[in-house]
Amino acid sequence: MNEIKELQETNIEKFKDYPLDSSIKRALSELGFKQPLEVQAKVIPMILEGKDLIVKSQTGSGKTAAFAISLCQKIDVELESPQVLVLSPTRELTEQVKQDIYDIGKYKGLKCCALYGKQPMEQQRKELKQNTPHVIVATPGRMMDHILNKNVKLHDIKYLVIDEADEMLIMGFKEQLEAIIKKIPKDRVTLLFSATIPDEVHFLSQEYLRNPENIEIEPQVSNLEKIEQIYYAVDGLKKVDFIKKVIEREHPRKAIMFCNTQEQVTNLFEIFRKWGNFTCAVHGGMDQQMRTEKLTAFKRGEYKMLIATDVAARGLHVQGITHVINYGVPFEHEQYVHRIGRTGRVDQHGIAITMVIPSEMARFHDLETFLGYKIPCKGGHVDRRPKVDSTQKKGRERYKAGNRGQKALVQFNAGRSNSSLKTSDFLAAIRHVNGICNENIGKVDIRESVTNVEIFDGKEDIVIKALKTKKIKGKLYRVKRG
Known part of the structure; x- marks a missing residue:
């Protein structure tokens, strides 16, 4: 305990200096983790001490690693029973968190599984029984299904993580969250992570957390300020050829191209595949296993570009995305923000490019009104430097909680x-x-x-x-x- 208190009072600059198992340090070294980010430096010592936490931290700040590193350290691998339950809002985020925890705890012998919909219940039941995991990462709906079917034993759960709490409540998971929490031991550590803390998240924390510590990570630079946003006004019949020229001139190291429909994803993938084997594609109509395989390959760097519908806009955290390309103007204003947020993460800059055809121009101007600034039109000129238009700063306050009127x-x-x-x-x-x-x-x-x-x-x-x-x-x- 003294060691942990010393850790809280010391500004540790490298992961190798943390009181972690050598197996975890080996995994972190292989993953390229050298120095802790702010959220990790503040959160890890408190989880190791066993405190309940409310952490307000934006997506892409490194919060998943913050709780994954700590919990991998705390898990007793000799106990063949689930000890950690992580609840997250989407299938993609569930799979991502599970993979992150596995990557950090693999040399310790830690076992984890992901439970979400669009995957056979029986297959998941067998995994829970035959390969008893130490960590379960699940969407609330599917977790509740397994609880009701008595497929999982939760009596040894010592840590509950509620990830992206604001998103889960927006998506209507409040009743399921509360039902799950009532099924796990009260003598536990509860960790709540959220990009914003609206009233519903605050009420949830009051009800189920014990004397929680509040940690708020203010981004040194707003995500939107780190992203150069531009658009091209193009003829719909020439859009594919034009976008090829833009990509050739930009030379993105890693990019995501978002489409509004599954049909667009399929058609664009067939076209891009003829140009070279550097593109993969995912959309909601694909088999879940195929989607997971393609997303994993993209994250590993086997492909330079991912073509996707908005199924990948939330919960997909991939390091090194240099460009986000909107093949068309998204139908929802908020979706634009989630899409472009795949780049400009942590300490990196990025470029967001939107292709606008004449029939989408009115919707695009509505988007600019929502954002509170004009997005510059680049025409046929492509500027590779990720500089930020000064007018974009005017809209950043729209995304800060609490900036509301009557x-x-x-x-x-x-x-x-x-x-x-x-x-x-x-x-x-x-x-x-x-x-x-x-x-x-x-x-x-x-x-x-x-x-x-x-x-x-x-x-x-x-x-x-x-x-x-x-x-x-x-x-x-x-x-x-x-």
């Missing part, structure tokens, strides 16, 4: 007793209202027969007017001021 309540006559709607259903409906963005929406409070939604910045009348004629999950609900 609050009002909008009430729907739909609650637990008279509807099957979830938090995510209300959020999805409101987000599709013209003029409404994430920052305008607050807490969703589902009660017995009504649901109250916080709306900021005087936008409640816009929401009420739109939702009076807009169906939610195929049904109209009465809506008024709360």
Whole structure:
């Protein structure tokens, strides 16, 4: 214990100086981990000491390694039973976290598994029984399925990690999270990681964490400030040839090209495959095993470019992405931010390029309004240097929590007793209202027969007017001021 307190008080500059097993240090060395990032330096000593934590840290800050390194150290490999449960919002993030934990703990003999949908339950049940993991990484829905089917024993769980907590609550996993937490021992360490701490995350932490330490990692440079954003106005019939020229001139070391449809992914992959064997593709219609194999190969550097739908926009953390290319303007403004956030991570700069055809120009200008700045048009000129347009800085405050105006309540006559709607259903409906963005929406409070939604910045009348004629999950609900 004294060693850990000394660790907290000392600014350790290298992982080799941490009190970690030699097997973990060997894995970290092979992975290229030399000096801890800020979130790792603050989090690792506290997890080793056994404290509950609430960590506010943006995506790409190194938080996964922060809890993975610590928990690999704490796990008793001689105990053939699950000791760590990590809950994450998406299949892709679940697989990513599982791989990260395996890579760090492999020489210690640590076993882990990933549980998520679109994969046979029976296959996962056999893995849980025959190859009892020390660590389970799971989406809440699939974890609940295994608990209800009595496929997993959780009596030895000593650590619970709730990763991307804000995303899980936005996606409507609150009830499943609470049900899972009630099934694991109360005598545990709980670690909550979130890019933002909205009210729902705060309430969750109050309910299930014991005297947690709060750690907030402020990015030295906003992710968006590290990304040069440009667009090209192109003719739809010439877009493929034009994008080839852009790629040839940019020479990206590693790139992701996002498409709006599965059909676009398939067609572009067939075209790019003829130019050379440097491209792979993933989309939601592919077999899960095939998607996982392609994503793993891309991360390992076997391919220079990944062509994908937005299935890869969230939870895909790949080091060294130099370019993000939007083959078309995304339909959701928030999706643009998630896409381009695949580059410019940690201490790197990146370039985000968007191809805009005439029919998308109005949607593109709406995107600029949402961002709060103009994205420069490069025409036919390609500038390789990742410089940042100064006007982009004006919009960065839009992504900081708490920067909201006056609050009002909008009430729907739909609650637990008279509807099957979830938090995510209300959020999805409101987000599709013209003029409404994430920052305008607050807490969703589902009660017995009504649901109250916080709306900021005087936008409640816009929401009420739109939702009076807009169906939610195929049904109209009465809506008024709360």
